Amino acid sequence: MLDMKKMSTQHAQKNKSIFRDVMRGVFFGMTLFVSSITLLHAESRTLSNLERERSSLMEIVVQEEFSPIERKRKIALSQRRLMDMERMVIRDDRLLGANDPMVKKAFDHYETTFLVHASVEANQHIVDFWLQQLNLDSQSILESKRGRR
């Protein structure tokens, strides 16, 4: 009887030990999982995506082969994508205080980085706003001459 009791206690202790080991494994596994998610997130460069989309918008603006209507439509579509990306960048906590020249430059020039929001704020068309930020007006463009740099 005593032996049976002892055996059952030993069995319970063994089970407890296994359970503890499993729980410990789960905890460390999950911690590692969370860290890997964080790292992945850190690697997803929201700012780079925004830069890419903005450069494609500029390409649309300067592309000669589009008709005015087509250009307008493409700009509008790009604007919507940019809007989302600008919000992704501004909400990206990984960029907070990030020691990266690209991040610093982006936030030093709010108007050109967050082009869609800044242009709406200024009540201007996105292309006009962009040209204004670069100090380019019709007069300076017309006065420009083609030549070797």
Added chain:
Amino acid sequence: MYKQPVSILILLLPLCFAPGFVSAGNGGMDWQPAASETLIRMPAKYIDASIEDNFQKSSLASGIHALDAQIQLEVERMHESYKIVSEMENEQPVNQQAIESRHQFLTAKSNYLGLLHEKQQLSERVLHKKATLYQRVLKKLKKNKADANDPVSMALIEKQKSARARLQGAVERVDNLLSQPLTNMGGALSSSGETPRSTTPNVYKPSKYQREYGENLAKVQQLKHAIQQHSANENPVLDGQSLNREQYIRYLLSHVDSELALLDQERLMLGYMAKLVALDAQALEHEIAYVEPDGEAMAIKAQMRIANTTDMFIGN
């Protein structure tokens, strides 16, 4: 008969405590902890548990466990020998069996001390590695803190916060404008004034990001709140005081130092115990050499007594 082994025992005992003896036997036993990002980001109260878990998986921990098992066996052997020695202590005259059991007892004690010393050296290695690891973690935490307080970063954070606020102010206007059909969008703002003909569907479809962000945001806030409220995420409490990550690592470091100090004290005890074993062995050797009655010599001595030979001179 016992003079030789006992002498060897005395000679071997100090040898067992030579540092080279142990390190030669520990080939392959190692533990290489790293101050990884995972460790630094972990809730403070689980840092030492994580380090301990990592250590338990190392070959060094297996070595220490194996030594523990050997020490346990040696303790049992020592108890058995001690029991036999105690039983034979009062027997007179001292017989071979009693000397044999005392010899075994001394051998068991010597083995026990040797194993204990080996374990102490391994434990010391573990503690030094832990101390180095805590120092590295502390250094990284300090670096992160310094980086966060760096004036350039602070200025950037300020800029980012004001940018957030500024953008937040324009969100509604942007949404209103961009939710218009593509044909109208930008038209009001265009300097040309012409209304372009539609080339795309007039129905505005918000993007997946726009649709799901708002829904997710509420859930994220709930999850954040749940994490903050979770007991496992609380800072460790020591003597009623809540410690932050850096303070807790400093506490762990001081704890390792105190363990090292105790190990030093135990080493001193071990030295004294070894000295006692050496003295016991020397005493046993002396006892065998000078106290044990030599039967043969006694017989020769008795034979040589004049009184025993006188009979041969009488009566002839």
